Amino acid sequence: MYDLLRLLADSTRVRILAALEDEELAVNELADVLEMSQSRISNHLRLLRGAALLRARRDGAWTFYRTALEENGDRDTLWSVVRHGLRGNAELEADVARRQRVLEKRRQRSRAHFARASETLDDLALATGTLREEIVAAAAPRECVVVDAGCGDGGLTEILADTFDRVFAFDHAPGRLAAARARTPHDTVTFAHGEIDAVPLADGTCDIVFLSLVLHHVPRIVDALREAWRVLRPGGRVVVADLAPHDEESMRRQRGDLRLGLDADRLLADLSAAGFDRPHARPARDRVLAGRAELCIFLADGTKPSLRRRQSKKSKPKPKTKQKTRSQA
Ligand SMILES: C[S@@+](CC[C@H](N)C(=O)[O-])C[C@H]1O[C@@H](n2cnc3c(N)ncnc32)[C@H](O)[C@@H]1O
Known part of the structure; x- marks a missing residue:
């Protein structure tokens, strides 16, 4: 746990985890999101992967990264606490906006191809x-x-x-x-x-x-x-x-x-x-x-x-909070 806390004490690593928590990105895309060099990001990625906080997916010559937090309950809980404390953080919000632009670039790449190409x-x-x-x-x-x-x-x-x-x-x-x-x-x-x-x-x-x-x-x-x-x-x-x-x-x-x-x-x-x-x-x-x-x-x-x-799922009591079901209400 001590090692994990040390890893999360670095703002770049926290930004990387936040950028990758619900989308996979390649190093060059992360570099655009964080506005940092790829080599600097690669070092942090290595540390995060070493601690099993990230998973990598090979895609031909590319590698995409994504968080692997849900695979470990303690890490996931700790990350949720960190994430909660960082709600509204200006740096992370700027990252979210830049990530949106990175995803938009992907769309443009794909669209440009189909605008030219004739194959389906x-x-x-x-x-x-x-x-x-x-x-x-x-x-x-x-x-x-x-x-x-x-x-x-x-x-x-x-x-x-x-x-x-x-x-x-x-x-x-x-x-x-x-x-x-x-x-x-x-x-x-x-x-x-x-x-x-x-x-x-x-x-x-x-x-x-x-x-x-x-x-x-x-x-x-x-x-x-x-x-x-x-x-x-x-x-x-x-x-x-x-x-x-x-x-x-x-x-x-x-x-x-x-x-x-x-x-x-x-x-x-x-x-x-x-x-x-x-x-x-x-x-x-x-x-x-x-x-x-x-x-x-x-x-x-x-x-x-x-x-x-869907209604019966919604009306099911949540395990911890002991909500009233419809029939009890
Ligand atoms: C390989 S073709 C497949 C065509 C067709 N579905 C088939 O099975 O023959 C992929 C098609 O998806 C379209 N496409 C790719 N991304 C799209 C997007 N974000 N929104 C709408 N169409 C998209 C492309 O323009 C292209 O015509």
């Missing part, structure tokens, strides 16, 4: 070509309103239009969207320009949100999942298809990927954090062919709890 899933070579069938099979019932988030040039939209009553498809790249519109001019499909973390739909208006090969492009995955949760009706589902972690650095350069695949366990944790019940992941049969490599794909889904379930 259509020219991502697939090993078996079954991916879209697998995605659609993950969703039922069929009589419903579905959202194709980050629809690209509409390869999946076309199949969704043949399968579901109504489709709302959006993308933030105007060129991709125009291609999708031209490909599926059905009157049951509505196309719109939109951001995945600011979906142009009212709350609770659809039954299934599909996120096909798009989350590895978004700056902050949990924000995208929260938006999916917001636009779903109670009982609605989110279906994700994405690449598993891989080492094909060319995907970052040539395809504008912000992450070289997603860790399924991390995605399940993000689905829970966004409010989804029963998050579940499984491998897809299909794979993406990238040069000589075959990149694995996984499918994941989660359900927005029904109102009754």
Whole structure:
């Protein structure tokens, strides 16, 4: 505990932990947030990792860091006390604002790529070509309103239009969207320009949100999942298809990927954090062919709890504070 207190007695390390507590960042991104050199930050990262306060995730040639506090109750409690004492701290608030700008830069990088590029899933070579069938099979019932988030040039939209009553498809790249519109001019499909973390739909208006090969492009995955949760009706589902972690650095350069695949366990944790019940992941049969490599794909889904379930969760007494339940009140 003494060593831990010494580590937390340094303001730079506290700022690093605060910046990484609910988002992973690479060293160069942390350097922008803290306005410090990468080498200085790397030294602190080494100490924090040595004390198991941080976990590192390799992503090709990049490494992303995130806090690992929840894995240890004592550390988590101590950090909560430190964090509470630092509420309203001007330096940390300035870091939050700069972190927002760093995440915005990620979005710009991804958007700039899709504004130039013409590739989508259509020219991502697939090993078996079954991916879209697998995605659609993950969703039922069929009589419903579905959202194709980050629809690209509409390869999946076309199949969704043949399968579901109504489709709302959006993308933030105007060129991709125009291609999708031209490909599926059905009157049951509505196309719109939109951001995945600011979906142009009212709350609770659809039954299934599909996120096909798009989350590895978004700056902050949990924000995208929260938006999916917001636009779903109670009982609605989110279906994700994405690449598993891989080492094909060319995907970052040539395809504008912000992450070289997603860790399924991390995605399940993000689905829970966004409010989804029963998050579940499984491998897809299909794979993406990238040069000589075959990149694995996984499918994941989660359900927005029904109102009754959410109410009964809310009215459950909290273990420590002995609240009255509805029936007692
Ligand atoms: C690899 S394509 C996948 C297209 C389609 N979902 C499919 O499975 O064929 C990724 C698409 O996501 C879009 N995209 C990336 N980030 C986005 C964001 N933040 N908001 C909306 N669309 C986004 C890109 O413009 C691109 O068209």
